[in-house]
Amino acid sequence: MPAQTRTPPATLVDTFNTVPAEEALASLLACLNSLCWARRVADHRPYPTVDALLAACDEAAYDLTAADLTEALAAETSPVLPEDAYEAAHTALSAAHAAYEARFGHAFVICLDGTPRNEALDRVLEGIRSRLTNDPEDERVLAADELRRLARGRLMSRLRGAGNCATSPDGTTPGT
Structure with missing residues (x-):
């Protein structure tokens, strides 16, 4: 009997990497309402791991201009x-x-x-x-730092909501 190969389960970042660009952009805008930030993160897909995606989000947030920050803050409640x-x-x-x-x-x-x-x-x-x-x-x-932290949390929530399990059985968040 031939050995069956199993397809590994999708990682948290796989869905984000493969959705159409418009969908990725919309998801990112829901995390931080800065078009520049969202485009920068979306345009650099695919990401190899969730940690790499979060690092890219942080880097893009640190690079917000005054106008980008004003745009993002205006959308916050x-x-x-x-x-x-x-x-x-x-x-x-x-x-x-x-x-x-x-x-x-x-x-x-x-x-x-x-x-x-x-x-x-x-x-x-x-x-x-x-x-x-x-x-x-x-x-x-x-x-700006609080916005960066909010964006990270919102993105993780969106990744979890994409039909992925965001925690391992031991309760840790996987980095891949």
């Missing part, structure tokens, strides 16, 4: 509180967001990946209050 948060928290966060937007001209962005749900409110309020004291240029640098 401030983090929202869960429905079950107490009313005073909603009031405090609304006031903080308004003050931040008045000072910096864009939504407050913060990456909460890995933050336990019960700590998210405190992290957002602490972050927005501490960043309100920043110089506008320093804040743009911090906001």
Whole structure:
């Protein structure tokens, strides 16, 4: 009886590498609304691993021009509180967001990946209050870094949603 060969399962990055360019671009724009960033990442496909894709995303994010950053920030919305948060928290966060937007001209962005749900409110309020004291240029640098981190998390979520399993049985994220 001849030995059967099995096709290895597709990796997380395989689907991203093989979708039409327009679909890849749309997925990337959902991660970070900068056309320059999305084109740069999409145009360099195929990527050999998820780690290589994420590194390319980071590099493209670090290279955002002031106009690219403004474009990306304009599309962001401030983090929202869960429905079950107490009313005073909603009031405090609304006031903080308004003050931040008045000072910096864009939504407050913060990456909460890995933050336990019960700590998210405190992290957002602490972050927005501490960043309100920043110089506008320093804040743009911090906001750009938060956008980069958000884009990474959003991209990983999109890759997982493409019918791929994003974690191994041991709970780790595969790098291939």
